[in-house]
Amino acid sequence: xxxxxxxxxxxxxxxxxxxxxxxxxxxxxxxxxxxxxxxxxxxxxxxxxxxxxxxxxxxxxxxxxxxxxxxxxxxxxxxxxxxxxxxxxxxxxxxxxxxxxxxxxxxxxxxxxxxxxxxxxxxxxxxxxxxxxxxxxxxxxxxxxxxxxxxxx
Amino acid sequence: xxxxxxxxxxxxxxxxxxxxxxxxxxxxxxxxxxxxxxxxxxxxxxxxxxxxxxxxxxxxxxxxxxxxxxxxxxxxxxxx
Numbered sequence: 001x002x003x004x005x006x007x008x009x010x011x012x013x014x015x016x017x018x019x020x021x022x023x024x025x026x027x028x029x030x031x032x033x034x035x036x037x038x039x040x041x042x043x044x045x046x047x048x049x050x051x052x053x054x055x056x057x058x059x060x061x062x063x064x065x066x067x068x069x070x071x072x073x074x075x076x077x078x079x080x081x082x083x084x085x086x087x088x089x090x091x092x093x094x095x096x097x098x099x100x101x102x103x104x105x106x107x108x109x110x111x112x113x114x115x116x117x118x119x120x121x122x123x124x125x126x127x128x129x130x131x132x133x134x135x136x137x138x139x140x141x142x143x144x145x146x147x148x149x150x151x152x153x
Numbered sequence: 154x155x156x157x158x159x160x161x162x163x164x165x166x167x168x169x170x171x172x173x174x175x176x177x178x179x180x181x182x183x184x185x186x187x188x189x190x191x192x193x194x195x196x197x198x199x200x201x202x203x204x205x206x207x208x209x210x211x212x213x214x215x216x217x218x219x220x221x222x223x224x225x226x227x228x229x230x231x232x233x
Binding site: 019020034035037038039040053054055057059068069070071088089090092093107108109110111114115118120121133134136137138144145149 | 191192194196197200201203204205206207208209210211212213214215217218220221222224225
């Protein structure tokens with residue numbers, strides 16, 4: 001990823017060049033992850049990028065540290081009745097009163113076996129506060145690697 | 154590493170209000186209670202490490218978005 005302050009652009013607009021495409025970002029687009037993600041604890045600021053070519057997969061791109069990016073998909077696009085549980089301290093971390101209007105994202109892994117989605121540890125974002133974290137449940141009925149779009153093969 | 158000897162119901166405190174108490178001592182395991190503010194996530198280490206490993210495997214390389222688009226049967230615009 002490379003970022004450049006566009007010449008003549010408003011000062012809060014950031015031009016971002018990623019593997020996923022080129023994007024103009026505003027400071028309002030930045031989602032804070034106060035604990036980072038497991039394994040990427042120094043990455044505290046992310047943006048969520050969409051491009052028609054990759055629909056329904058989106059890209060969760062860090063704009064901190066080593067700038068890792070993650071392909072993500074709405075877990076309900078994978079399993080329509082998907083439902084992970086949040087407890088009260090999870091909601092407190094998100095600054096959310098309840099679970100309505102939270103954004104859920106499952107991280108996608110590409111391997112020789114194809115695509116899989118991590119349904120066990122989803123990323124949860126409260127769009128109203130632009131706050132997010134990755135849920136690390138001590139027990140979950142969902143797998144770390146759920147085959148993705150297998151029906152297309 | 155700091156090492157403490159603690160008896161059942163004894164506790165240690167870390168920083169601002171993180172309390173770890175020994176609740177029960179068995180032959181091969183002990184039961185711990187952890188009190189921490191909501192901003193401090195507490196996890197079993199081996200479960201956290203599983204997620205670390207999964208995240209590292211998922212962190213996208215340059216060719217990955219194109220690989221996904223190919224799977225989805227879509228064309229990608231070349232990145233400038």
